Amino acid sequence: ETTRVLISGQRRGITPALAKLLKRRSAIEPEIGHMKSDGRLTRCPLKGRIGDAIFAVLCACGHNIRKILAHLRAFWAFVIRFILGIIVVVNRPLQMQGAA
Structure with missing residues (x-):
């Protein structure tokens, strides 16, 4: 199994489904950052x-x-x-x- 690193600014080789996933990830990342900074999402x-x-x-x-x-x-x-x-x-x- 190979792992691909996806960079949001990259345009080559991005399928529409993958572009949708990247857009969703961009929406979720600020929420995760807020949870980390509020001190709620710490070490598990x-x-x-x-x-x-x-x-x-x-x-x-x-x-x-x-x-x-x-x-x-x-x-x-x-x-x-x-x-x-x-x-x-x-x-x-x-x-x-x-x-x-």
Whole structure:
């Protein structure tokens, strides 16, 4: 079995299927870099190839959950600002009448 090293800037000998795989790899590599820099994807404590695969999948699941929580945090902040804005607008005429 021979191993080919694929370089993303290389154009010669690239089939459409291979180009699609390289494009997918380019999309995944930044996510792996974020997992490594966040300190979650460290040295694998599990044994063997299966342990490596399980560890990678668990790290990816944790990363996805953190991304979902960040989106939910932003969404709820928007909802709370919206509701508080409505409360302020509704209470404003009442304050004006009390002052007059």
